[in-house]
Amino acid sequence: MAKKQPIELGEAELAVMRVLWEEGPLTVRDVMNRLHDRGRRVAYTTVLTFLTRLEQKGMVAADKRDQAYVYRSKVSKESVTTSRLRALVDQLYDGAAAPMLLHLMEHERFTPDELAKLRRLIDELDEGTAGGESSETR
Amino acid sequence: MAKKQPIELGEAELAVMRVLWEEGPLTVRDVMNRLHDRGRRVAYTTVLTFLTRLEQKGMVAADKRDQAYVYRSKVSKESVTTSRLRALVDQLYDGAAAPMLLHLMEHERFTPDELAKLRRLIDELDEGTAGGESSETR
DNA sequence: AGAGTCCTACGACATTGGTAGTAGGGGCGG
């Protein structure tokens, strides 16, 4: 089972999680370097603080290797994304995802490929949810 | 042109904004009552604090009426939603909205009606973005 | 062995957001 706790992560903490999600288990120094590569200039100890806090939150785990600890993510990006989106949908639309989805579609740009992929996904969902009767397809 | 500032709003502040968006210009007391109706038990002065802070952030405006000030939203829910979503997309996918959209579709439930509406929207967008050539539908 | 380099543990500090109490001005019901 996954974490039912809201999963509260600050923006900087999230950036750290992303590094771990995308570049696997890393030491504090490695995480710092990756953050620097991504344009985040943070001090070594700052990164250490983030990782320590994330560990206390149960978001990452630390394993001693040689001289330093190697940190790895304990929660998937998927779960965090879901949690974040859910919070947003709840806060803005009382949980109704559709309005948010429409909003997103109307305000962001998508390539024809993405639209195609999306269309396929809709078809799939439609099959599953299928029942045949929807109040007039207009 | 809208506000380019990130528009940072806490969860409670957002709840206040929602009241104003949905129930028009209100006095502090009215906002408090609406919040109570929605299950948020906050003290009068807390609401006042929120409104004062929101005013400083330029999110609402206060107009003196009789004895009390009447607050009204100065930013649309749309713009805040856009801003929030944008931040999320940036933080999680470096600005790529598509992955987020797909994620949302896969993790939330939608009614056939909503799917239909979404499909129509895609068609519209497709026309606009139309060009004909998409790199292989994989 | 001494210097330089890393690493982790702590402690600090500022900002922001959530929450609220208190003080003081104005009006209103008697």
Next chain:
DNA sequence: CCGCCCCTACTACCAATGTCGTAGGACTCT
């Protein structure tokens, strides 16, 4: 005229976050 009530202005507090600096233990390279 006197309380009582509502309104706004301040001030306060605490927890979470973003950021570091310092201290002290280890290891490494002459």
